[in-house]
Amino acid sequence: MKFAIVLNGCSQTYRSQAEEIYGFLKTSFLTEGEGETFVVCENEKQRDEIIRYAPTALLHLIKMDRYQPEAILHFIEHYEGMKEFRYILFPSDFAGQELSVRLGSRLKGSSMVAVEEIDVLEDGVLCSKLVYGNHLRGYFKLDFPPFCISLQKGGKEPCPIPVIKNRQIFNYEQRSDQDSFIQTYLFKRSEKDEGLESAAFVIIGGYGLGSREAALNLQKKASELDAGFGVTRPVAMNGWMNMGKMVGVSGELVKPKLCLVLGASGSAAFMAGIKKSEFIVAVNQDAKAPIMNQCDVAVIDDYVPVMDALTALINTWQSDFETKRTSE
Amino acid sequence: MTLKREEIVQTLEKILSPEQVVTELSVLKESSIDRFRRFEGYHGVYLQPFPAAVVYVNNSQEVSEVLKFANENGINIVPRTGQSATEGGLETAAENSIVLDGSRMNKIVKIDPYNMQATVQCGVPLQKLDDLLREQGFTTGHSPQSKPLAQLGGLVATRSIGQLSTLYGGIEDMVVGLEAVFPNGQISKIKNVPRRAAGPDIRHIVIGNEGALCFITEVTVKIFKFFPENNVYLGYTLENMKTGFEILREVMVNGYRPSVARLYDPEDAAYHFSHFSEGKCVLIFIAEGAKPLADATAGAIREIVDESGACTPVEPKLIQRWFENLNWDPSDIAEEKKEIIETKNICNTTEISSNWDRIHDIYEVCMERIRNEIPDLTMLGAHSSHSYLNGTNIYFVYFYNVVNCGAEEEITKYHLPIKKIVVEETIKAGGSMCHHHGVGKHRTHWIKDEYGSSYYMLKTLKDAFDPNGIMNKGTIFPIED
Amino acid sequence: MKVLTCFKVVPDLTLLTDEDWQVVNNQVDVGFVKNDWNPFDESALEMTLKLSELSESLSGSMELTAVSVGNKKIDSFLKTLLALKFQHAVRIEAEQDLRFNPHQIAAWLAGYVKKSHQDVVVMGVQSGVGDNAQTPLLLAEKLGWPSITQVIGIKPEKNGCLRVTSQMDDGVLEQVIKPPVVLSVGNAPNSFLRVPTLKDKLNYGKKSVEVIIPTDIIVDNTTEAEIHAPKLIKLSAIENQRDSVKIQDGTPSDKATILFNRYLKQRLKKL
Structure with a gap:
């Protein structure tokens, strides 16, 4: 079953888009051999990276002045072979969302955003996605091919792309007047945000730290692990750490992928500050502390020795992982 | 002779330990106001004199020593626990105040289900106590909006009341006995008895003193059997407040004790119940307790409301969901x-x-x-x-x-x-x-x-x-x- | 310039308890909790008001219209917008369940946009319950207009242009554009709608909400919209509660090892 993938090569996130799609392909019924990837790119510099990490052997490289949805849609819509694809896949990012829906409309197909999984039906495709504010999972039938589908953020585990031999590359250059409504265009690439609120990994210390020294020690450890560092209100109110590091309703509201909470009991005001975390691990000596029933994993013990052992494990693993990743 | 800031801090560090005396500027700022001045606070405007220190005490003896020191030197003391005050009670109105924080005194001393009372230190959060009691089939019966934040010492000091007061009463009806420390260092404990006619009820000197007479270190409150499964929720819309007050009065003077009896005017109703009030007043009752009691209470209220001929009933689930989300989240x-x-x-x-x-x-x-x-x-x-x-x-x-x-x-x-x-x-x-x-x-x-x-x-x-x-x-x- | 801001009123799903998440006939009853502005739309409405204020001094006033789809229960929201000085508050009358039918909504909105000759459409990228994230995109396609998504700021420019700031996946884009355009608002820094005074409610709230019957505005054929809408086959519960797996046996080091191998390794890999 032929399918296409559309990626935005103008973005620095290209490689993660590709790995996300590749991870999705691995768990779906689609086979790589039947796919073709369309990548929009701005300049020659990106070419090598784009080719190296394209998730299929067959690759269409479309050179454009910049990422501009009107122009991209115009190109893809009018690409001759488009009718042959039954599925068109897009990553979970902003570009993927807007392109999937609009292309679906133009090709008279069906589209769906933030899709978790797909399943073949006799006369269509079954897509699942989260609805009702992530409270329920909905299963939808899409009737009209091409099925333009953008993925759910963090849905499937991304998968590194192996070296693919026998690449077939088709080059296009697209100048269009589709974006003539734009008078000026100024793009500012964002710096990596160091703030606690945007950190992917956060370590938080609670009143169980017991002293300013312990708080400073933990802060140091967090920075070594490349994690954001926060404290609960009692820690800040006791003057062990400055107020800017406070997490909870009167401080920062964090939403990391991984939140490690040490020595905090889990007052409602604090829990509200971390509840959007994807995964919460709590370490506390008190098995009855409220946080122990509001986290994903609870380790019942003194946080100090647990944290020491954990840091060692992470450090060893990290160096292994880096070596492996660069050698791939 | 008034002491300088540094002298106050130094002496406090000697009386307690340096670790218990916080002088971090941001903490002092934050501790100079309560929710009454939150608009100023949110905009970074702090106009009250900053306290000299925020002091965390661990026991009554420490409270006594700090109060004695302050009393001898004319230093203003602002007692606090959960910091959910809304009326300026926690503002440090005088220069170089000491904010005396009892939140570390957070032990649940004794839960006594036979005598139906619980003794706790002042810094025990109400939510924690009530959750613990509910696990065992009891409740404090106290449920103010500030429940997720407030602690027992502050609740007693401010004469708090909860949403279920029409059945369980205000905190003054719940406090059996308590311990308080006075400015001269005197630690006084009032014993826990069902009732006595041995002179005036001195509990009321302490309950509601708002930290202007003494510092509360421990309280004993009544506990009640908890039967949430028997709750009956009743809700109505009606045209005007006058009729609503009449219905409330009728329920009360006939001796019925719903836990909740509330009447909202059209504007307030539109704020809370936009999904069903349709520009009208809203009247709400909850009957609770042992099943025969809850049912009888609900039945009688229904009768009174029906007799008025002025009310249209609404789906009870609307009231239940609203009630479950009433507290400050x-x-x-x-x-x-x-x-x-x-x-x-x-x-x-x-x-x-x-x-x-x-x-x-x-x-x-x-x-x-x-x-x-x-x-x-x-x-x-x-x-x-x-x-x-x-x-x-x-x-x-x-x-x-x-x-x-x-x-x-x-x-x-x-x-x-x-x-x-x-x-x-x-x-x-x-x-x-x-x-x-x-x-x-x-x-x-x-x-x-x-x-x-x-x-x-x-x-x-x-x-x-x-x-x-x-x-x-x-x-x-x-x-x- | 005529600006149309589209919004949806949504139930506050956080008020529902576990037992409320019962699926009956492929639906969950969300009728007994409070309603509120869809947050993205709330940003869009406030952004529109700010745009109009800025435009006043630069190029004269804008004509603001707010539109939503639903029954008369949402009129109080439309009245609030009249009190905030939207010149028109329009409700497209609908009783049917449109939670998962952005195609239908987009078709009606497109009909209204054409009929009332709007220049700019502003709305949130996504709204609760359906979480379709498709309406503004489908609307742009039906109108044949360009679209900018994830908008976080709009300012007026000379000659009938707009300066639009939007989030991209790896940065922020600022463009000066010439309408017509559909702008869909993302995570804007200011997300709350201002509140009208009681006086303004009295003065401006007297204006009535314009109610439009869909058949009056449909220009293209509705059946196409219905056919292409994905069909909801079933809804199923997902485990929202965190597992709270307890690790309590062995030495601290044993516990750290279990924690790391079973739970953290895979997650750290994703970071």
Whole structure:
């Protein structure tokens, strides 16, 4: 079953888009051999990276002045072979969302955003996605091919792309007047945000730290692990750490992928500050502390020795992982 | 001779330990106000004198020593626990105050299901105690909106009341005994007995003292059997408040004790119940307790309401869901802060009480005057939420846009003029200017009018227990120069 | 310039308890909790008001219209917008369940946009319950207009242009564009709608909400919209509660190892 993938090569996130799609392909019924990837790119510099990490052997490289949805849609819509694809896949990012829906409309197909999984039906495709504010999972039938589908953020585990031999590359250059409504265009690439609120990994210390020294020690450890560092209100109110590091309703509201909470009991005001975390691990000596029933994993013990052992494990693993990743 | 800031801090560090004495500037700032000045706080404006230190005490003995030191040196003490005060009670009105924080005294001393009482230290969060009790089939019966934040010491000190008061009473009906520490260092413990006729009830010197007489270190409260499965929720819409008050009165004077009995005016109802109120008043009851009691209470209320012929029932589930989400959710508070900063729109409240014969008059005249006299209002509503045999309360709720003035003027331009109208009209009608938030620091102006000739008794308590005037200056008793 | 801001009123799903998440006939009853602005739409409405204020001094006033789809229960929201000085508050009358039918909504909105000759459409990228995230995109396609998504700021420019700031996946884009355009608002820094005073409610709230019957505005054929809408086959519950797996046996080091191998390794890999 032929399918296409559309990626935005103008973005620095290209490689993660590709790995996300590749991870999705691995768990779906689609086979790589039947796919073709369309990548929009701005300049020659990106070419090598784009080719190296394209998730299929067959690759269409479309050179454009910049990422501009009107122009991209115009190109893809009018690409001759488009009718042959039954599925068109897009990553979970902003570009993927807007392109999937609009292309679906133009090709008279069906589209769906933030899709978790797909399943073949006799006369269509079954897509699942989260609805009702992530409270329920909905299963939808899409009737009209091409099925333009953008993925759910963090849905499937991304998968590194192996070296693919026998690449077939088709080059296009697209100048269009589709974006003539734009008078000026100024793009500012964002710096990596160091703030606690945007950190992917956060370590938080609670009143169980017991002293300013312990708080400073933990802060140091967090920075070594490349994690954001926060404290609960009692820690800040006791003057062990400055107020800017406070997490909870009167401080920062964090939403990391991984939140490690040490020595905090889990007052409602604090829990509200971390509840959007994807995964919460709590370490506390008190098995009855409220946080122990509001986290994903609870380790019942003194946080100090647990944290020491954990840091060692992470450090060893990290160096292994880096070596492996660069050698791939 | 008054001590310098550094000297106060040094001595406190000696009495306690350096670790218990916090002088971090951001902590001091944050500790100089409470929710009354949250608009200023959200805008980084702190106009109260910063305290010399925030002091965390671990036991009654430490409290005693700190109070003695303060008493001998004329240093103002602001007692606190959960910090959910709304009326300025935690503002540090005097220079170089000591904020005496009891939140580390958080042990549950004893739960005694046979005698149906629980003893806890002042820093035990109500939520924690009640959750623990509910696991064992009991409850404190106390459920103020501040439940997720407030701690027992502060609740007793402010004469708190909860949403279930019509059945369980206010905190004054729940406190069996307590321990408090006075400015001279005296630690006094009132024993836990069912009742006694051995002179005046001295618990009431402590309950509601708002930190102006003593520091509460331990309390014993009643516990009740908890039967949530028997709850019956009743909700109605009706045309006017007058009829609503009549129905509430009818329920009360006939001796029925729903846990919740509430009446919302159309504006307040539109705020809470936009999904069903349709511009009308809303009347709510919850009957709870042992099944025969709950059922009988609900049945009788239904009859009274039906007889009035003025009410349309609503789906009970609407009431149940609303009730379950009534308390301050900490994430709502975070959201509120962001919203206030962006929109400059803020909500404040004033709560009063009166006998049945004047309650509707007070409601009418206050609504009328506030609407006409206060600028930039975006919402003005009221509800009655605590009823008694002889009367009920009104909780005025008002939102306004703070425009054309600095953050520091919010209180004088809007909040205090509204409070003045409500307080003055209530006192004029013979009601009480404070139903359950406490006097704090912004209703002291009218305290003598509130008490009349009985102010003598109140003032004598202050003079006797706090002769040097070190306890929470400006709270309950106005600062008189 | 005529600006149309589209919004949806949504139930506050956080107020529902576990037992409320019962699926009956492929639906969950959300009727007994409070309603509120869809947050993205709330940003869009406030952004529109700010745009109009800025435009006043630069190029004269804008004509603002707010539109929503539903029954008369949402009129109080439309009245609030009249009090905030939207000149028109329009409700497209609908009783049917449109939670998962952005195609239908987009078709009606497109009909209204054409009929009322709007220049700019502003709305949130996504709204609760359906979480479709498709309406503004489908609307742009039906109108044949360009679209900018994830908008976080709009300012007026000379000659009838707009300066639009939007989030991209790896940065922020600022463009000066010439309408017509559909702007869909993302995570804007200011997300709350201002509150009208009681006085303004009295003065401006008297205006009535314009109610439009869908058949009056449909220009293209409705059946196409219905056919292409994905069909909801079933809804199923997801485990929202965190597992709270307890690790309590062995030495601290044993516990750290279990924690790391079973739970953290895979997650750290994703970071």
